[in-house]
Amino acid sequence: EQKQRVETYNQEENLAVDLAKFTADLSDKFCKERGAFTVVVSGGSLIKSLRKLVEPPFVDSIDWARWHFFWVDERVVPKDHEDSNYKLAYDGFLSKVSIPPGNVYAINDSLSAEAAADDYETCLKHLVKTNILRTSETTGFPKFDVMLLGMGPDGHVASLFPGHGLCNENKKWVVSITDSPKPPPERITFTFPVINSSAHIALVVCGSGKADAVQAALKKTGNVPPAGSVSAEEELVWFLDIPAASKL
Numbered sequence: 001e002q003k004q005r006v007e008t009y010n011q012e013e014n015l016a017v018d019l020a021k022f023t024a025d026l027s028d029k030f031c032k033e034r035g036a037f038t039v040v041v042s043g044g045s046l047i048k049s050l051r052k053l054v055e056p057p058f059v060d061s062i063d064w065a066r067w068h069f070f071w072v073d074e075r076v077v078p079k080d081h082e083d084s085n086y087k088l089a090y091d092g093f094l095s096k097v098s099i100p101p102g103n104v105y106a107i108n109d110s111l112s113a114e115a116a117a118d119d120y121e122t123c124l125k126h127l128v129k130t131n132i133l134r135t136s137e138t139t140g141f142p143k144f145d146v147m148l149l150g151m152g153p154d155g156h157v158a159s160l161f162p163g164h165g166l167c168n169e170n171k172k173w174v175v176s177i178t179d180s181p182k183p184p185p186e187r188i189t190f191t192f193p194v195i196n197s198s199a200h201i202a203l204v205v206c207g208s209g210k211a212d213a214v215q216a217a218l219k220k221t222g223n224v225p226p227a228g229s230v231s232a233e234e235e236l237v238w239f240l241d242i243p244a245a246s247k248l
């Protein structure tokens, strides 16, 4: 059953170091155990929080050739667009490490939102068949080794927004959204059953603007935002700075 921990840091710098350790340790474990490591990232400030991983000592010790890199959500824009989560991850992370290009699963930017979501789901199904992706024995959904996620000030995770019907999707793996309250409006996103079938999840949240949503998600007070529905099969760790944790 899942373990949940909340880690609070008095400096964002320390948070970033611990997040790098967390990810590097999981990388070691899974690369040894199964010869592959499936990693999913969100967009937003998360990529900046991962900066220590692409610096020594971590960058030199990680077995990048065994990484398989995915996005939990993507905006429907060209890959070189300022709003692209691919571009964000490429500039801040992927361009600094040697993950084989064939192991980087970008969302197809030449399709409509709906077709891109279907295309990504098909890609994931193929990776299940070839055993790169595992399947959760409990849920039957794909089981990623780790998801590294941010949370918005309204408590959204991935592109699953408060009160949106897509939060209840329980069949599809990847869906499109055309009315995202956070711009740009057209996106594709993993669904909750996929997120919650992950082995490990880090939810990384900084800043006082997110303190209310952190409180509501963790204390289950008031309207519990989507972040409060996140769970992992083995371990969910909240990485918070003091301002984000100030209402706990």
Ligand code: 6PG
Residues within 6 Å of the ligand: 042, 043, 044, 045, 046, 073, 074, 075, 085, 149, 150, 151, 152, 153, 156, 157, 158, 159, 182
């Ligand atoms: C997106 C993200 C989204 C993000 C949160 C937090 O593409 O919009 O994947 O889920 O992680 O909105 O973003 P910030 O950390 O920038 O607030």
